[in-house]
Amino acid sequence: MTWQKKHWVVALISIVMVVAVIVVSLQWSRKNVSQLAQRHNSTLVPLIMIPGSSATENRFDSLVKTLNVNRRNPHSLLKIRVAKNDHLTFSGQIRPRDHAPIVVVGFENNQDGYSNIKNQARQFNIAFKALNERLSFSRFEVVGHSNGGLIFTVFLEKDYSQYANEVQVTKLMTIGSPFNFNERSINNKTQMLSDLIKNRRELPTNLNVYSVAGTKNYTSDGIVPLTSVMASRYVFQGQVKHFTTMTVSGSDAQHSDLPQNRQIVSLINNYMLTAKRRYRVRPNEPELH
């Protein structure tokens, strides 16, 4: 073989090898990045809690305390108070490397009524935007007590779509939420229920919804009729991924006691707050000279 021929062969073999290495590397890179993205998306999953009417951002303090009993890594508690003029006040803090912090959004104007629920949903949007800018999460879960569940449902139908590409709500638990206010019959639909049903196509299809009802007797939890809580099925069922209804009875099953109800605490523990622990990106430890 002449000198020139030998060089051509060497060049050809090197080019083939280089192309092969590039192709294999690229395949690895694609796989690696999609894995990284998956892990990233399961890192920080806050649980947002919204109290009902006449309650403040301190409504869930004892619930969080109960949740944290005997936990090695307790959930941190951050509270956001939305003033009447939409001003936000943050209190509490999130522990570093806490992957499931609890965030309570309370409203200064916490009166009952559909018009105020719509206003609170607008205010919740402001708080949510600020929260997402601070924590930069890509998944979150929501627990709404009483009107809190309604506020979040209105938010889901009205404002959520602007976040849907980067932030996903995966689970929603409404506790004693009066979807038909105090109406005992589903045939008398309130304005709010008709609006919620009308816009139900806006609800995300990958959402898991748990609707929990309390009971003092067979028909009511003392304040909200069971049929009003169950009216949520007309909003969610068939639109979201899963819709589950649960009825709690026994002690502390009265409407205002529900956040302290031991069964509901364990429901939150078992159905919400189940996000996987975070993986760390392995640093590139050895240093070459």
Added chain:
Amino acid sequence: MNRLLMLTASAYRSKVVQITEQTFQLLFPVILLGSSAEVLQFVFLTASGYVATIFNVPQWLPFDRELSVLMGTVYHCTLGMVGLYGAYGTSYFTVKVYRRQSSPSAGLIGLLAFLMIAFQPRNGGRVAFNPPLMAEGLLVGMLVGYVCGRILIAFKNQQTNWGQMMWRLALIFALAISVNLLMSYLRRTGALSVLVISGPQPTSGHPLTFVLMMGALTELLSWIGIGGPFTASPTFTDPASIANLNHALKAGSPWNAPHLYTDTTLFHSFANFGGNGVMLALIIAILIFSKQAGSRTVSKWSIFPAVFNSHYAMMVGIPVLFNPIFLLPFVLVPVVNMTIAAMFLALHWLPAAVYPVPAGTPGPLIAFLGTNGNWASLLLGIFLIAIDVLMYVPFIKLAERVQKSAGELK
């Protein structure tokens, strides 16, 4: 110009240059072996290495752990304590160049002096040596060797005189121990921390100028055999890289990263092909344009470690280390690369390299894999190598001419 050439040529015949050159010749095989073993261990046999990751080597290779331990041993005993060999060689060749003949005992004394400087007392009778001095201490080792050699030849008496010999030894060792004590005193008081330039993040000023300056400083320090502020391979653990990665994972693409100009996106992605000073370009340039058999052989042997960004063999083999002819391209070429890449990034023609790549990923592939397969990044890398080769060519020619004139002067 011709006079300058003659001047350089006569400088090339100076005793210091001769000592350096002969020491490098002694060191080259040791360093080549060491850097090849390092690449084999960290890139081929460690799970986080490039070849190990891409081809899943630890999965199917039998005895991969044992092999890795073996390579680690080879690496630590060669490149990992290169200062030691530098001290031995310089001390030996200093005596040889000045006295025309030398004995191994001269080298041994240099080696002993270096060990005494690097020794660190530990509790429990364990023997330990200053790790940075052992691994990055070629400059220190060669200085120590040179001083030892000069002391040894400063006394004119023959070596057979045992009394004289013991005096010299005592002087050298006393010096070495006082240097050791001085260093530990400085370290205790924290004065040495002034020398440590750390942190890939600028505290003030434009990040681009910061990266360019730190890159140039890294090259400069690497040219005298000391590690600079930027590590040899991207670590992806600094805050800017993590912010970039988080942004990319959230947005689903590497475009519009918050930190465009970092050591990862500029220095490692575009200015460190084959190690500091774009050694890969020098190798290609020599293989294409040089007719010197010696340089060509060194380059061929250095290809393997250089592909995985280990440049030590080339530094000592050509040599580039302490060589004033190559200082200019060694610092300039990476800066040019970074500037061009920064331009592309600023114009949004390229996304920044944000995804972590395994250790020892070949230079031109860092940007390609760091952007999850952006072909423009790969093309820019190849284009930059071509420019770098052309930039190195005049300096190779210059080195050849200087060597030729130096040979004629003899």
